[in-house]
Amino acid sequence: MKTYRIAQIFEKVNSLDERKRCLLCGKVVCNVRNHYYVHFPGKYACSLCTAVYTRSDTLLMHCRSKHPELNVTIIP
Numbered sequence: 001m002k003t004y005r006i007a008q009i010f011e012k013v014n015s016l017d018e019r020k021r022c023l024l025c026g027k028v029v030c031n032v033r034n035h036y037y038v039h040f041p042g043k044y045a046c047s048l049c050t051a052v053y054t055r056s057d058t059l060l061m062h063c064r065s066k067h068p069e070l071n072v073t074i075i076p
């Protein structure tokens with residue numbers, strides 16, 4: 001199955017709104033990371049950038065090294 005990065009499948013609804021529209025199903029969602037799992041279960045995507053990993057611990061390591069200013073927890 002072809003996979004997409006989060007930035008590729010979500011577009012802004014409008015500039016004043018945090019919600020994004022999913023290009024795969026047309027749904028407007030607030031939490032793009034949660035919605036990404038709907039289409040790509042088993043993929044763990046960073047909500048802060050476009051990185052996607054297949055393991056939650058790898059994503060957690062990514063967040064700790066790339067986004068150390070944030071106290072990130074991953075909910076599997």
Ligand SMILES: [Zn+2]
Pocket residue numbers: 022023024025026027035038039
């Ligand atoms: Zn969708």
Ligand SMILES: [Zn+2]
Pocket residue numbers: 046047048049050051062063066067
């Ligand atoms: Zn990241």
